Amino acid sequence: MHDVKKVNVMEGILDENDHIAFHVNEKLSKDKILCVNVMGAPGAGKTTTLKNLIRRLDGLGACVIEGDIESDIDTQELKSLGIKAYQINTFGACHLDAPMVQSMVDSIDLGSGGILFIENIGNLVCPAEFSIGEHVKMLVASVTEGSDKPYKYPLAFEKADMIVLNKTDLLPYVDFDEEFFMKGVRALNKDAMVFKTSGRSEEGFVEAAAWLSWKASQVGNGSHHHD
């Protein structure tokens, strides 16, 4: 949140946001579409992770809504690979919110089944505060960011259902203390799945894709609204 003086304004916005997020989730669940909110710092490797996951989700349809302040670099790249991708530009706003996602979801034909990935703005703070209708919050963290990130940015780690620890190919060249990192993660979050991945070595994506496929198979079979 930007300022303590705005707490009341923010509370109203969060209530309204959650209400709309609930409806987005309800619609996607009805269509048996798993919605994944992809969060992480700038440059953590969110788009690369999506490219690598989607390749391994064959059989399951997948598409991507890309959130960016400006530019459509990632959307163009995904499209060039034959992935269905749609762009939301926030022009200044530091996170996606449920109304933005609802407008997009209502204006495109997602069909039924499969996975909708929504790549949030690169920001380890604000996106964690806003539900956008997701079933799964995926946090992409890179080993180059350092092992102290769960201690410094706790909310994102606390809320994640799935943590992708990315760029493991760079481990020999950086100071990253995996034990300290995981201790920080587990102090905040006992349950999140953690996958170690690398866009270079392609480590870890088969396992992460398998877990997402399993989550996708559950959507619409009862109540799976993210709380």
Place this chain on the structure above:
Amino acid sequence: MHDVKKVNVMEGILDENDHIAFHVNEKLSKDKILCVNVMGAPGAGKTTTLKNLIRRLDGLGACVIEGDIESDIDTQELKSLGIKAYQINTFGACHLDAPMVQSMVDSIDLGSGGILFIENIGNLVCPAEFSIGEHVKMLVASVTEGSDKPYKYPLAFEKADMIVLNKTDLLPYVDFDEEFFMKGVRALNKDAMVFKTSGRSEEGFVEAAAWLSWKASQVGNGSHHHD
């Protein structure tokens, strides 16, 4: 900004913020202290950059105000090196603002002369919107974040007086297109100084420290309020 619906609230807050930022800047200028607002994504290497710069600012006194959502990991590390460091915790807020900085500056004895570094929250979006009384905005960007960052997060690059392109020791292991990065930077910002640095090889810090020393020598000799 979090939401278009809050534009009026935000404008009021920004006006008040800028007013307080002006007074912080005025006080520091009178005391001939150069104030540097240190911004960058989580894990860009802001604290490591400060450690490396301060070692090379001998003669000039330097101290640090550390901004973090939670934790005082960096403050403790700086203190262990004999650097004067003070902690601001925002407990959720995604950037520092001028009132937070004013409270801290008013409560500590900064003496006169030298450089006050204020390390902002790791966030490539929101801190760029708020002046905190600085003379210089320093943006730390890491080569591991990728060369498209000026295109995706333009405001931070547009507002920077000094860009530290960090972790250059990792260039052999990542895809970083320096020409594309600099093209993006220069489209937004013709004047910012750009220093290529590495905490591992210690490249670039002598030059960056020299430029800051020169800036510090100018403070209080006329009007240098950052606009």
